[in-house]
Amino acid sequence: MNMKTLNKFSLSRNKALVAYLIVLLLMIIAPLVIKDAFILRLFTTTYIFSIVCFGNMLVVGYTGMLCLGFVAFYGIGSYAGALAAKELGFGFLLSVLFAGIVAAIVGFVISLPCLRLSVDFVGLITTSFLNIFLAIARNWRSLTGGPNGVTGIPRPVIFGYRIASVTSFYYLMLIFMVLSFILLNNIIHSKYGRMLQGIRDNELGAVSVGVDSRKMKIFAFTVGSLFAGIAGSLYSFYISAINPDNFIFNISTQIMQMCVLGGMGSLPGAVIGAAFFTVVPELYRSLALYRIGLGGIIMVLCMLFRPQGLLGSRAFAGDKGFADRIKRARVVAQQKKAAAK
Amino acid sequence: MNEGLTYFLQQVINGLSCGAIYSMIAIGYSMVYGVLGLINFAHGDLYVFGTFIAYSLIIVLSGMVNPWLLAIVAGCLAGCVGMVIERLAYRPIRKANRMVPMISAFGCAAVLKTISQAVWGPEAISFESLSFLPEGSFMLGNLQVYNRALFIPAVSLAVVIIMQYILNHTKFGLGTRCIMQDSATSNLIGVPSDTIIPLIYFLGGFLGVMGGVLYCSYYGYISIDMGMLGTIKAWAVVMLGGKGSFWGAFFGGLVIGVAEAMAGAYIGTAYRDAVGYIIIVVVLMFRPTGMFGHKKVEKV
Numbered sequence: 105m106n107m108k109t110l111n112k113f114s115l116s117r118n119k120a121l122v123a124y125l126i127v128l129l130l131m132i133i134a135p136l137v138i139k140d141a142f143i144l145r146l147f148t149t150t151y152i153f154s155i156v157c158f159g160n161m162l163v164v165g166y167t168g169m170l171c172l173g174f175v176a177f178y179g180i181g182s183y184a185g186a187l188a189a190k191e192l193g194f195g196f197l198l199s200v201l202f203a204g205i206v207a208a209i210v211g212f213v214i215s216l217p218c219l220r221l222s223v224d225f226v227g228l229i230t231t232s233f234l235n236i237f238l239a240i241a242r243n244w245r246s247l248t249g250g251p252n253g254v255t256g257i258p259r260p261v262i263f264g265y266r267i268a269s270v271t272s273f274y275y276l277m278l279i280f281m282v283l284s285f286i287l288l289n290n291i292i293h294s295k296y297g298r299m300l301q302g303i304r305d306n307e308l309g310a311v312s313v314g315v316d317s318r319k320m321k322i323f324a325f326t327v328g329s330l331f332a333g334i335a336g337s338l339y340s341f342y343i344s345a346i347n348p349d350n351f352i353f354n355i356s357t358q359i360m361q362m363c364v365l366g367g368m369g370s371l372p373g374a375v376i377g378a379a380f381f382t383v384v385p386e387l388y389r390s391l392a393l394y395r396i397g398l399g400g401i402i403m404v405l406c407m408l409f410r411p412q413g414l415l416g417s418r419a420f421a422g423d424k425g426f427a428d429r430i431k432r433a434r435v436v437a438q439q440k441k442a443a444a445k
Numbered sequence: 446m447n448e449g450l451t452y453f454l455q456q457v458i459n460g461l462s463c464g465a466i467y468s469m470i471a472i473g474y475s476m477v478y479g480v481l482g483l484i485n486f487a488h489g490d491l492y493v494f495g496t497f498i499a500y501s502l503i504i505v506l507s508g509m510v511n512p513w514l515l516a517i518v519a520g521c522l523a524g525c526v527g528m529v530i531e532r533l534a535y536r537p538i539r540k541a542n543r544m545v546p547m548i549s550a551f552g553c554a555a556v557l558k559t560i561s562q563a564v565w566g567p568e569a570i571s572f573e574s575l576s577f578l579p580e581g582s583f584m585l586g587n588l589q590v591y592n593r594a595l596f597i598p599a600v601s602l603a604v605v606i607i608m609q610y611i612l613n614h615t616k617f618g619l620g621t622r623c624i625m626q627d628s629a630t631s632n633l634i635g636v637p638s639d640t641i642i643p644l645i646y647f648l649g650g651f652l653g654v655m656g657g658v659l660y661c662s663y664y665g666y667i668s669i670d671m672g673m674l675g676t677i678k679a680w681a682v683v684m685l686g687g688k689g690s691f692w693g694a695f696f697g698g699l700v701i702g703v704a705e706a707m708a709g710a711y712i713g714t715a716y717r718d719a720v721g722y723i724i725i726v727v728v729l730m731f732r733p734t735g736m737f738g739h740k741k742v743e744k745v
Contacts, residue, residue, distance in 0.1 A: 232722035397559025403552030
């Protein structure tokens with residue numbers, strides 16, 4: 105690498121850092137400007153979903169496994185956190201940690217049968233696991249409360265400060281989101297992250313240069329479900345009552361859609377995707393009946409014109425979408441014109 | 446025959462007819478999935494859409510035309526919708542990462558679901574009065590066998606045999622098998638994949654509607670929520686049977702159907718679905734290619 109490209113490289117790195125800091129600053133001052141509780145709640149939900157999407161991004165976007173039942177880990181974390189706080193009397197931070205660890209252990213166990221199988225089977229096994237989890241959550245009444253779920257989850261208390269207002273929840277989720285982002289960003293830019301991306305792009309190639317793909321897949325699954333569990337417990341503290349319907353397959357596909365729309369293999373993309381799917385449906389709320397369909401049309405158009413998502417890695421683009429094709433056709437036409445002259 | 450055995454056999458028969466319906470839906474799914482490897486999340490909503498069309502046709506033309514004829518018309522319409530979806534939403538991104546057409550399929554499923562909801566409403570509609578299935582029953586010793594419990598597996602079996610014949614003995618089938626093996630090379634040697642792939646989607650949608658009509662007549666109602674459930678079940682059945690194999694889809698459906706009936710009878714209906722999925726996980730752990738799947742050796 106010569107000096108010029110090196111400079112360019114560090115410059116683009118700095119640019120990204122500046123962009124992150126500006127966005128973070130905007131997020132911090134947002135509650136001071138926006139007084140509307142409804143909008144702040146939307147942002148708070150966005151941050152929670154961002155953390156789940158980070159986990160899903162690690163498993164799907166960076167390791168290339170297809171995890172369609174990811175909401176199961178989110179649900180397990182949710183139940184674990186809620187029950188730890190309510191029944192065992194754990195403090196807030198301890199319950200969140202407990203929820204994360206429980207989800208990570210389950211994720212570890214689920215990843216074991218997935219190692220032998222191809223991508224699609226992993227998707228099916230996680231879907232099956234989600235259904236088994238839902239059946240247990242609906243029927244083990246003494247523990248999970250059956251269809252009614254767990255209610256009356258206590259408000260979080262951190263160092264004697266009780267969190268109940270909209271603004272304080274906003275900052276709490278923001279802090280968790282930023283911490284998760286920093287942690288995962290470091291993992292992804294470490295050698296482990298590169299190993300994961302190697303497995304995604306070419307598993308045989310990665311194995312042949314000495315990457316232990318089994319170990320790395322287990323690692324990705326465990327860390328991914330750890331974050332899903334943490335997000336789940338934050339969610340249960342935030343809405344203070346959960347039931348199995350919060351964790352159905354549709355939510356799982358929505359998490360997947362957030363990741364794909366934001367861009368596979370991009371952490372900021374996860375935040376953008378989460379924001380998109382939380383905020384945009386509210387914009388056309390009045391069209392209640394056509395809401396799902398409009399979302400579907402947006403999805404198809406997005407995939408057609410920008411298959412790698414808004415900020416996605418090129419690894420997912422294939423021969424790219426319509427926009428690039430039109431561009432290429434134009435170039436060919438110009439060349440033809442030039443040749444005719 | 447003692448009572449326990451009769452009960453057991455009764456459940457087996459119920460399970461077989463329920464499973465045969467699963468296999469009908471799964472055969473259509475298997476076409477698309479086996480050939481293109483696309484996890485087609487629009488399949489479920491497409492067959493529900495087609496079944497709704499069949500329902501409306503029968504209501505409008507009540508008693509004038511044989512309901513099965515109308516179901517076939519509805520199946521053809523749904524097949525055409527499938528072809529349109531393929532042209533608009535899948536073909537431009539066929540070469541992108543597999544996740545991309547999958548999300549596009551989610552989008553199409555949402556659109557189809559919204560159309561069905563806008564036209565036919567969100568509530569379940571009774572499907573009882575439509576006479577798709579033969580009435581009556583006969584006694585086999587102590588065992589009461591409904592005619593429909595024989596009819597559904599028979600239809601399903603016939604469809605498998607026909608599809609197997611088409612796949613193995615026609616030019617269309619030859620092209621399909623070429624694309625299944627290696628789509629890039631088959632393009633090079635002149636297989637018209639842009640003609641064959643839409644036809645595969647057509648057949649997928651058509652068979653889906655046939656399965657959907659049976660499914661809705663068996664359970665006696667139709668609702669828009671059947672879509673996503675049907676997709677996942679069809680996918681699971683195909684995986685269990687082995688990708689791209691019609692016999693696999695057929696027997697996979699029967700296994701799941703019987704397992705669910707057994708679980709419903711002896712464990713409790715609450716865990717019915719879970720037992721089906723546990724069986725899938727266990728089978729896949731010991732036989733990762735499914736029951737009838739061929740092992741694909743990866744070469745470098």
